[in-house]
Amino acid sequence: MKIAIDGMGGDNAPMAVVEGVVEALKEHNDMEIYITGPKDKIEAEFNKHTYPKDKVTIVDASEVISTNEHPVMALRRKKDSSIVKALNLVKSGECEGIISAGSTGAFLAGCTLIVGRIKGVERPSLAPIMPGRRGSFMIIDAGANVDCKPGYLVQFAKMGKIYYESVFKKNNPSVGLINIGAEEEKGNELTKATYKLLKEEDMNFVGNVEPRDIPTGDVDVLVCDGFVGNTALKLYEGAAMNLLGIIKDHIMEASALSKLGAALLKPVFKKLMIKFDYKEVGGAPFLGVDGICIKAHGSSDGKAFKNAIRQTKIFHEGKVIDKIKVELGQNN
Amino acid sequence: MKIAIDGMGGDNAPMAVVEGVVEALKEHNDMEIYITGPKDKIEAEFNKHTYPKDKVTIVDASEVISTNEHPVMALRRKKDSSIVKALNLVKSGECEGIISAGSTGAFLAGCTLIVGRIKGVERPSLAPIMPGRRGSFMIIDAGANVDCKPGYLVQFAKMGKIYYESVFKKNNPSVGLINIGAEEEKGNELTKATYKLLKEEDMNFVGNVEPRDIPTGDVDVLVCDGFVGNTALKLYEGAAMNLLGIIKDHIMEASALSKLGAALLKPVFKKLMIKFDYKEVGGAPFLGVDGICIKAHGSSDGKAFKNAIRQTKIFHEGKVIDKIKVELGQNN
Numbered sequence: 269m270k271i272a273i274d275g276m277g278g279d280n281a282p283m284a285v286v287e288g289v290v291e292a293l294k295e296h297n298d299m300e301i302y303i304t305g306p307k308d309k310i311e312a313e314f315n316k317h318t319y320p321k322d323k324v325t326i327v328d329a330s331e332v333i334s335t336n337e338h339p340v341m342a343l344r345r346k347k348d349s350s351i352v353k354a355l356n357l358v359k360s361g362e363c364e365g366i367i368s369a370g371s372t373g374a375f376l377a378g379c380t381l382i383v384g385r386i387k388g389v390e391r392p393s394l395a396p397i398m399p400g401r402r403g404s405f406m407i408i409d410a411g412a413n414v415d416c417k418p419g420y421l422v423q424f425a426k427m428g429k430i431y432y433e434s435v436f437k438k439n440n441p442s443v444g445l446i447n448i449g450a451e452e453e454k455g456n457e458l459t460k461a462t463y464k465l466l467k468e469e470d471m472n473f474v475g476n477v478e479p480r481d482i483p484t485g486d487v488d489v490l491v492c493d494g495f496v497g498n499t500a501l502k503l504y505e506g507a508a509m510n511l512l513g514i515i516k517d518h519i520m521e522a523s524a525l526s527k528l529g530a531a532l533l534k535p536v537f538k539k540l541m542i543k544f545d546y547k548e549v550g551g552a553p554f555l556g557v558d559g560i561c562i563k564a565h566g567s568s569d570g571k572a573f574k575n576a577i578r579q580t581k582i583f584h585e586g587k588v589i590d591k592i593k594v595e596l597g598q599n600n
Numbered sequence: 601m602k603i604a605i606d607g608m609g610g611d612n613a614p615m616a617v618v619e620g621v622v623e624a625l626k627e628h629n630d631m632e633i634y635i636t637g638p639k640d641k642i643e644a645e646f647n648k649h650t651y652p653k654d655k656v657t658i659v660d661a662s663e664v665i666s667t668n669e670h671p672v673m674a675l676r677r678k679k680d681s682s683i684v685k686a687l688n689l690v691k692s693g694e695c696e697g698i699i700s701a702g703s704t705g706a707f708l709a710g711c712t713l714i715v716g717r718i719k720g721v722e723r724p725s726l727a728p729i730m731p732g733r734r735g736s737f738m739i740i741d742a743g744a745n746v747d748c749k750p751g752y753l754v755q756f757a758k759m760g761k762i763y764y765e766s767v768f769k770k771n772n773p774s775v776g777l778i779n780i781g782a783e784e785e786k787g788n789e790l791t792k793a794t795y796k797l798l799k800e801e802d803m804n805f806v807g808n809v810e811p812r813d814i815p816t817g818d819v820d821v822l823v824c825d826g827f828v829g830n831t832a833l834k835l836y837e838g839a840a841m842n843l844l845g846i847i848k849d850h851i852m853e854a855s856a857l858s859k860l861g862a863a864l865l866k867p868v869f870k871k872l873m874i875k876f877d878y879k880e881v882g883g884a885p886f887l888g889v890d891g892i893c894i895k896a897h898g899s900s901d902g903k904a905f906k907n908a909i910r911q912t913k914i915f916h917e918g919k920v921i922d923k924i925k926v927e928l929g930q931n932n
Contacts (some may be wrong), residue, residue, distance in 0.1 A: 401842050411780060414788035448743060448830040456746035456827045481837035483842035498780040503811035503832055507839035508817035510733050514875065518868040522634045530863025532857050536850040584783055
């Protein structure tokens with residue numbers, strides 16, 4: 269398959285992007301990479317590595333869209349940006365997928381405006397996978413749609429289910445509605461109406477999931493509006509970092525014996541950090557657009573890009589887009 | 601001061617309630633407690649302790665409202681319930697405050713319907729205090745109002761500021777808006793409109809607080825609608841418990857050396873548990889009603905009730921209700 273990568277997206281671009289590409293090409297020999305950005309800069313990075321030159325095409329792009337710019341305006345003005353050039357490669361059909369660690373706003377808007385929605389999908393949706401205590405879970409929508417109608421959430425549930433099923437090879441994954449109460453009649457106007465719709469759907473709908481239970485990972489696909497999803501996603505990360513920070517604070521003030529204890533526990537904390545390491549996951553799929561679109565973390569390193577490339581491949585092999593078209597494509 | 605306590609509220613009632621009362625009366629000699637519930641049952645609990653009998657009045661109440669009942673219907677039907685009897689003590693002016701660890705829904709509805717809103721307050725609001733890395737922070741609203749208008753959130757900010765200032769004795773506490781982005785133009789319709797209003801207010805408004813930064817405790821009063829607030833509150837608790845659970849899981853599977861490390865670190869983990877112990881905090885104030893209303897945690901033990909009683913006293917001494925009347929009371 270052919271994958272387009274925004275060579276200038278993310279805090280560590282283009283170095284980390286190129287590293288990820290080089291590593292990915294060692295693992296997958298059925299892949300071609302199109303990387304966008306200033307040709308000389310990207311070339312200089314590749315020249316630091318040995319890699320199969322026939323598998324890499326550098327697509328020159330002189331501009332970069334920063335995270336501070338207005339997404340839609342920047343997309344319109346900066347036609348020669350690394351992100352727009354990469355999106356055009358998917359639009360034209362030259363590439364099947366795109367990965368970017370650049371501005372989330374510009375990337376999501378670009379996926380919708382340039383790559384385009386799948387007909388029948390009302391709102392494409394961001395669906396990151398998070399580490400839970402007993403398994404990984406998806407939050408959909410995690411920030412693309414901050415004001416939602418119940419029908420959107422039903423589509424999020426369907427798309428999330430298809431992705432989870434196809435990528436994690438789990439039959440009939442459980443789908444839950446993030447809500448502040450377990451009973452059907454709990455919640456705000458949106459969740460109450462959504463519950464009624466979801467229970468009529470042909471899926472493994474397990475009802476409301478209270479926020480306290482999100483981190484267990486017991487429910488696979490967690491549906492919510494993008495404001496709540498983004499809040500949950502970022503607070504979950506923040507709470508974990510904060511708690512580890514508090515533990516560290518306490519250890520610094522603790523006795524020599526406790527400090528010894530902390531040293532002995534290092535392997536455990538290391539495992540924990542790996543579990544919470546977004547770099548292991550790759551990126552968040554943006555579901556509902558007519559191409560494989562993966563949003564990588566802004567601070568992605570080479571390993572994160574390598575894993576995002578692997579994820580793009582699994583996404584492709586799982587025929588997620590075809591399945592979404594079959595499931596949702598009939599509506600208009 | 602005189603405080604009404606729902607003797608049958610919470611998982612450990614009436615035992616834990618009575619324990620808390622007895623302990624509180626050892627610390628405060630300027631206090632009288634009115635405790636509601638089946639007289640014989642409550643008396644039997646008190647008979648296990650030595651306590652100043654002239655400071656305690658048992659108000660007989662034969663019924664209990666459970667958490668499964670519809671709040672408003674239950675309040676109407678069960679006039680002889682421990683919670684309704686306690687609320688009436690505040691309504692009549694016999695007591696200045698009420699504490700309950702019973703059904704949150706019934707308690708909040710009862711505070712509004714029986715004790716009554718302060719004139720000018722559009723929506724009374726639940727405002728728990730949470731432990732952060734560098735300080736305690738308040739979330740307002742944490743679940744009383746799931747569908748909100750911008751004007752409600754401005755009132756939450758004002759009431760939260762008054763409470764934080766009066767109870768934590770911190771001049772001009774910082775007020776932030778929970779939002780998914782730092783910039784003014786980020787967020788959903790509600791937060792965008794609220795931002796515009798808050799920046800015009802005479803308070804230390806520090807702008808948007810991204811969910812990742814909530815747990816730092818750097819901002820004192822965090823404003824949001826009740827759906828987002830309840831989600832943040834419960835996810836924060838859930839994430840902390842989950843993370844400690846994962847650490848435990850890893851330790852169980854770890855080497856003998858790591859297990860030794862964990863044993864040596866016990867004092868640190870113990871400190872951590874105390875930091876996250878809701879029992880230390882007391883309960884969550886319900887602000888905007890014309891009486892001191894404290895919602896204690898459902899699983900409160902004696903210590904939690906003792907601290908909730910102390911908190912009621914500080915609330916009283918801080919003249920929070922008078923200040924809310926001055927600040928918000930002019931509107932209607």
